[in-house]
Amino acid sequence: MPKGIIETVVARHRKDRTRLLDIVRDVREELGRITPEDTALIAASLGVSTIEVEGVVTFYHFFGNEAAGTYAVYLNTNIVAAMKGSTAIKAVFEKAAGVPFGNVTPDGRIGLHETSCIGMNDQEPSAIINGTIFTRLTPAKAKALVTAMEAGKDIRKLAVPLGDGANASKVVRSMVHNNIRRKGPVLFAPFRSGSALKKAASLSPEDVIAEVKRANLLGRGGAGFPTGLKWEFCRREKGQPHYVVCNADEGEPGTFKDRVILTEMPHLLFEGMALAGYAIGASEGVLYLRGEYAYLKPHLEKVLAGMRRKKWLGTGIAGKRGFTFDIAVMLGAGAYICGEESALIESAQGNRGEPRDRPPFPVQNGYFGKPTTVNNVETLCAAARILAKGADWFKTLGTPRSAGTKVLSVSGDCKKPGVYEVPFGLSVASLLAMAGGGDARAVQVGGPSGACIPRAQFERAIAFEDLATGGSVIVFGPERDLFEVVRNFMDFFVEESCGWCTPCRVGNVLLKRELEKIMAGKGTVRDLEEIEAWGKMIKATSRCGLGQTSPNPILTTLQNFREMYMAKVDAGRAFISEFDLEEAIRPAVAVTGQKPAGHAAEADHE
Amino acid sequence: MSNIIKITIDGRECTARPGQTVLEAAAANGIYIPSLCRFEGLKPAGSCRVCTVRVGGRYQASCTFPVSEGMAVESAVPDLEDMRKAIVEMLFVEGNHMCPTCEKSGNCELQALAYRFRMLVPRFPYLFPKKAVEPAGSKLLMEQNRCIKCLRCATGIRTKDNKKVFGPLHRSVEKKLFVDPALASALPERWARKAMDRCPVGCILRKEVGFAVPVGRRKYDKAPIGSDIEKPRS
Ligand SMILES: Cc1cc2nc3c(=O)[nH]c(=O)nc-3n(C[C@H](O)[C@H](O)[C@H](O)COP(=O)(O)O)c2cc1C
Ligand code: SF4
Numbered sequence: 104m105p106k107g108i109i110e111t112v113v114a115r116h117r118k119d120r121t122r123l124l125d126i127v128r129d130v131r132e133e134l135g136r137i138t139p140e141d142t143a144l145i146a147a148s149l150g151v152s153t154i155e156v157e158g159v160v161t162f163y164h165f166f167g168n169e170a171a172g173t174y175a176v177y178l179n180t181n182i183v184a185a186m187k188g189s190t191a192i193k194a195v196f197e198k199a200a201g202v203p204f205g206n207v208t209p210d211g212r213i214g215l216h217e218t219s220c221i222g223m224n225d226q227e228p229s230a231i232i233n234g235t236i237f238t239r240l241t242p243a244k245a246k247a248l249v250t251a252m253e254a255g256k257d258i259r260k261l262a263v264p265l266g267d268g269a270n271a272s273k274v275v276r277s278m279v280h281n282n283i284r285r286k287g288p289v290l291f292a293p294f295r296s297g298s299a300l301k302k303a304a305s306l307s308p309e310d311v312i313a314e315v316k317r318a319n320l321l322g323r324g325g326a327g328f329p330t331g332l333k334w335e336f337c338r339r340e341k342g343q344p345h346y347v348v349c350n351a352d353e354g355e356p357g358t359f360k361d362r363v364i365l366t367e368m369p370h371l372l373f374e375g376m377a378l379a380g381y382a383i384g385a386s387e388g389v390l391y392l393r394g395e396y397a398y399l400k401p402h403l404e405k406v407l408a409g410m411r412r413k414k415w416l417g418t419g420i421a422g423k424r425g426f427t428f429d430i431a432v433m434l435g436a437g438a439y440i441c442g443e444e445s446a447l448i449e450s451a452q453g454n455r456g457e458p459r460d461r462p463p464f465p466v467q468n469g470y471f472g473k474p475t476t477v478n479n480v481e482t483l484c485a486a487a488r489i490l491a492k493g494a495d496w497f498k499t500l501g502t503p504r505s506a507g508t509k510v511l512s513v514s515g516d517c518k519k520p521g522v523y524e525v526p527f528g529l530s531v532a533s534l535l536a537m538a539g540g541g542d543a544r545a546v547q548v549g550g551p552s553g554a555c556i557p558r559a560q561f562e563r564a565i566a567f568e569d570l571a572t573g574g575s576v577i578v579f580g581p582e583r584d585l586f587e588v589v590r591n592f593m594d595f596f597v598e599e600s601c602g603w604c605t606p607c608r609v610g611n612v613l614l615k616r617e618l619e620k621i622m623a624g625k626g627t628v629r630d631l632e633e634i635e636a637w638g639k640m641i642k643a644t645s646r647c648g649l650g651q652t653s654p655n656p657i658l659t660t661l662q663n664f665r666e667m668y669m670a671k672v673d674a675g676r677a678f679i680s681e682f683d684l685e686e687a688i689r690p691a692v693a694v695t696g697q698k699p700a701g702h703a704a705e706a707d708h709e
Numbered sequence: 710m711s712n713i714i715k716i717t718i719d720g721r722e723c724t725a726r727p728g729q730t731v732l733e734a735a736a737a738n739g740i741y742i743p744s745l746c747r748f749e750g751l752k753p754a755g756s757c758r759v760c761t762v763r764v765g766g767r768y769q770a771s772c773t774f775p776v777s778e779g780m781a782v783e784s785a786v787p788d789l790e791d792m793r794k795a796i797v798e799m800l801f802v803e804g805n806h807m808c809p810t811c812e813k814s815g816n817c818e819l820q821a822l823a824y825r826f827r828m829l830v831p832r833f834p835y836l837f838p839k840k841a842v843e844p845a846g847s848k849l850l851m852e853q854n855r856c857i858k859c860l861r862c863a864t865g866i867r868t869k870d871n872k873k874v875f876g877p878l879h880r881s882v883e884k885k886l887f888v889d890p891a892l893a894s895a896l897p898e899r900w901a902r903k904a905m906d907r908c909p910v911g912c913i914l915r916k917e918v919g920f921a922v923p924v925g926r927r928k929y930d931k932a933p934i935g936s937d938i939e940k941p942r943s
Contacts, residue, residue: 152868152889154876161879438880455877460755460773602858602877602884604758609799612882613833633832640792643768644758681834 106144108133113148120149121471123159123453124436127166135211136170162455162601164218164437165394172207172214174252177231181220181356182591183514183577187227193217195242199249213252218437219595220356221395224514224577225282225521232258234397238266238278269366274401281363282521285537287508288500289488290364290481290524294371297415299487303378304421308338311382315486318494319506324350324442324479325549325573326648330486333476337383337466340474345385347376347428348451348470348477352393352435352442355550356595357575360510361480363522365392365399368484369406370415373430375483377420378490380428383476388430391447394437403432439599443647444477446601457601458647481510481574501527505566509574513538515547516580531570532561540578545585545664550575551592552652554659555585585664586622586671589656593618596653607650610641614654625679626672635661716780731771731782732760741935742784743793743825745800745818746859747772748907754860757800759793759822790826797822798831803882805840805854806910812919813911815927819857820910821934836882846893848901849913856886856912866904868892875904886912 112129116122126145131137137160139153146156160166165177178184178193197203200213207214223229226238235258237248251261265271266280283291303311316331337345349372353361364372376388392400407430410416420426433451435441441450445459448470459468469475478486485507489497498506505527511534514520518539525534531548535541547555548565549572556563556570563569579588593615602608617634620626638654645651661668673679688699714725718740725734730753735742744760747753753772760771763783771784783789800819808814840853862875863886874892878885896904905915924930 146889152872152874152876152892154878154887154889154892155873157887158876158878440880455880460770462775598881600881602880602882603754603860604756605796605799605803605858606758608858608882608884609803609836612836613799613802616834637795637833640795644761644792644796646755646758646770 105134105141109141109144110148113145118149119453120151121453123149123156124163124434124450125453127156127160127163128434128436131166131171135173137166138169159453159455162438163394163435166436170207170211170214171216173212174232174258175214175216176248177216177218177221178204179219179221179223179227179229180217180591181224181595182588183224183357184220184227184229185587185591186515186583189228189240191242192228192230192240192245195245196249199246212255213249218395219439219598220354222353222359222362222393223279224357224359224512226280227514231395235259235262236277236279236398237262238280269402272402274405275366275398277398279362279366279398281366282519283363283367283524284513284519284521285523285525287510287524287526289485289497289508290368290371290510292488294368294488294491296370296410296413297374297421299371299374299378299490300415300421302490303381304423304426308382308384311378311490312338314494315382315489318489318497319504320482320485320489320497321505321567322479323481323485323509323573325355325552325571327567327571330478330482333466333478334379334382336464337474337476340467342467342473344387344473345380345383346470346473346475347379347383347385347388348444348448348465348475349376349388349390349480349483350442350444350447350477351390351396351480352439352447353396353480354393354439354442354599355552355573355575356592357514357547357550357577358512358573359514360512360522360574362396362399364480364484364510365396365403369403370410371484371487372480373407373410374415375478375485375487376430377416377428378487379476379478379483381420381426383474385476386427386429388428389451389470390430390432391441391451392432392434393441394435397434400432400434407432438601439595440601440647440649443649446647447477448475455601457603458649460646479573502564502566502568504568509565509572511565511572511576512574513540513576513578515578516540516543516583517578525565527566528564530562530564531556531576534565534576535561535578538578540580542581543578544581544583545579547575547577547579547588548572550577551595551656552648554655555588555663556659557663560663585660585667586618589660590615590618590622592656593653596649596656600649600653601647604644604646604650606641606644607646607653610637610645610650611653614638614641614657618657620681621668621671624671624673625681627676627679628672628674629677631661631668631672714776714778714780716776716778716782718782719785725776727776729776731762731764731769731774731776731780734776735771735782735784736938739938740784741938742771743822743935744772745797745822745857745909746861748861748865748909751861751865751907754864756858756860757796759796761789761792761796763789793822794826794828795832797826798828798833800857801828802831802833802835803838804856805837807854811855811911812914813855813908815924815930816922817911817929818909818934821929824929825934838882843887844890845888845913846890846896848896848898848916849888849893849904850916851887852912852914853885855910857910858884858886859909860886861907861909862886862904862913865907866896866900868895 441456450456746757
């Protein structure tokens with residue numbers, strides 16, 4: 104009985120409203136669906152209104168308020184997936200399953216769904232089926248998958264061959280490949296467990312912060328805020344307790360470096376979290392892991408258990424009295440906005456992932472309203488390495504303003520897609536040479552919210568003072584239609600807007616329509632002026648970083664590839680009607696069987 | 710900390726109290742910053758963005774942004790006024806607003822702002838979404854064509870034991886506000902009326918009470934929006 108199952112699940116989570124995402128996930132898993140009746144039962148068991156639970160369920164892509172299929176296929180449709188053939192894969196799935204995407208087969212067995220970037224850009228086309236990742240899909244493989252699903256096979260067994268490194272371990276058993284192309288000294292060098300924690304424990308919390316500040320560590324999640332300063336602000340806050348949150352939402356299309364770090368260097372990350380906790384005076388940490396990476400959770404839990412056994416987590420860490428810290432892993436459920444730190448906190452509290460107003464900032468008012476530092480996976484790893492090897496050593500890497508290395512996720516039209524740990528200051532051209540993408544027409548640096556740059560700018564450096572990036576680098580070869588790229592990115596923002604504020608919720612839809620009008624050859628020079636003006640306005644008035652950057656795909660291509668737009672617009676005309684008379688009267692013509700008298704109709708149109 | 714903060718708004722010297730938002734401080738000094746989602750007495754959502762101002766070159770929603778000493782606020786400048794107008798236009802094209810047949814006409818804050826900004830035709834194409842009129846429990850209707858997602862209902866209408874009666878569903882442009890039907894049906898009459906009156910547009914409607922005050926004698930028929938705050942300038 105659904106009622107019994109739901110009550111058991113809710114009880115397992117101690118009737119805790121803040122665990123609503125976990126509750127919904129478990130109920131979905133046990134019932135294979137969430138109907139409005141199920142939502143109402145969850146609400147009743149938690150003692151909240153149905154609209155509150157429905158609001159959360161419908162916010163997340165992987166929850167949706169319906170059945171997803173016994174086998175729920177989520178095919179990645181981002182631009183790189185499309186470049187690598189996801190359209191053909193999509194057709195194969197549809198033909199074999201007999202239903203179009205967005206549907207479940209009549210027997211409820213197979214559901215076909217599209218999803219945005221799942222963090223596998225270096226091995227597209229890819230899909231997630233019931234949490235299991237399938238990479239490098241081919242039409243034959245897709246067909247075989249459908250056959251296997253129809254036969255009711257265990258989907259996990261079909262994920263072969265296994266990937267490299269920890270991907271092939273018993274706990275992970277995933278097809279995913281690390282594709283580490285270049286190891287640098289900060290992230291991917293060998294690390295002796297405990298070395299960062301021992302060093303931290305030998306210092307006062309203030310001195311740990313001082314060391315991180317001295318190293319000039321800037322946040323790797325995109326915004327580049329000085330990490331030491333963030334920790335200092337947080338430490339000074341009076342509210343108790345304090346929390347450390349690790350942002351492993353990695354949602355920016357084209358980035359996948361955190362996935363590789365989580366797979367190969369989780370012990371480095373967890374030491375970073377623990378010493379951050381020591382620095383800011385927190386004993387609890389949360390790792391917020393994007394739902395797409397759920398397959399890594401058992402692996403992370405196992406590493407955590409090992410660290411607890413060795414006393415690198417728990418009480419008396421590194422033999423120091425009062426150094427207490429532990430980490431819980433929480434899962435997202437498919438929402439890019441949950442990478443924004445305040446939305447992430449809302450989501451971790453079991454709510455819709457909607458950003459908060461700032462100020463107050465998370466260091467003042469974070470997880471459960473308490474002082475919280477939110478840091479990216481790579482930032483926390485770098486902090487651990489800084490403690491282990493010293494700020495002076497760290498500063499010998501990179502540029503004077505951007506110390507250290509950056510882990511880049513390179514994908515698209517290049518021979519060696521994968522993860523590159525490089526010192527800051529490296530030029531785009533050098534990176535392309537390493538990755539085998541020398542003939543690129545354009546490179547998208549920093550994902551859709553970053554910038555699309557032309558060949559003429561390939562000498563620019565990857566650094567906070569020049570091309571800042573959270574790590575996503577997508578290469579577009581000479582033949583690529585950048586309009587398709589821009590459209591794909593705008594689709595992404597339209598879909599991922601949390602919908603809270605007007606300019607982002609409505610404005611992105613309007614931008615996309617205007618772009619499509621131009622792409623269809625129906626734009627004029629005036630449309631170019633308008634789309635630019637609208638884009639600037641949306642950036643200015645949006646409430647959070649998503650809307651403040653979502654017009655960038657259009658704005659940066661307008662700036663850097665203007666000729667492409669000029670070729671599409673009719674420069675001689677001030678106005679082109681979007682109205683298509685033929686199309687408008689087609690239904691009437693079909694019903695009446697009469698054709699309009701040609702001249703009269705045309706005269707009206709003029 | 711001193712109890713009086715000095716700020717300027719468009720060059721005018723104003724005084725404010727610590728903890729006030731820019732919008733509140735402006736109003737207290739007789740300066741109207743147009744806003745739509747804000748409702749006196751409710752925690753501001755900052756959802757409509759009509760009240761956007763510029764502080765130190767950065768854009769902020771004045772309904773949520775706190776004042777600080779020496780702050781110089783730009784508000785009634787041409788580019789900001791145009792952005793505000795554009796946001797109102799976006800809300801018009803996002804829904805289906807047929808003012809002449811709307812119960813709220815004359816009391817509608819969206820309409821009143823459109824008049825204030827002298828909006829004629831939106832610069833954006835209409836999206837003409839398919840939306841429905843939905844029963845929201847036994848007492849209320851929700852005319853989804855008119856909802857502007859201000860979140861006043863979600864923030865302000867609760868049951869006695871603090872359960873949310875209204876709330877958002879979905880995200881992106883698919884977002885919509887709806888109710889817990891059982892809780893909405895159980896709302897006392899006074900609160901059902903409140904839900905309707907707090908809705909800035911004609912989305913939430915109390916069944917069976919339409920057009921009690923005739924069009925032409927409604928709030929903004931008498932005086933334009935903001936005129937209660939703006940002092941006549943000499
Ligand atoms: C829409 C949006 C998405 C974001 N996604 C991520 C993300 O996936 N991972 C991340 O670390 N930071 C992301 N950020 C940045 C975070 O808000 C925050 O700045 C970061 O986690 C801070 O960590 P850092 O200082 O270590 O970089 C995102 C920001 C925005 C506005
Ligand atoms: S900018 Fe977009 S994502 Fe951010 S609050 Fe507004 S609607 Fe939500």
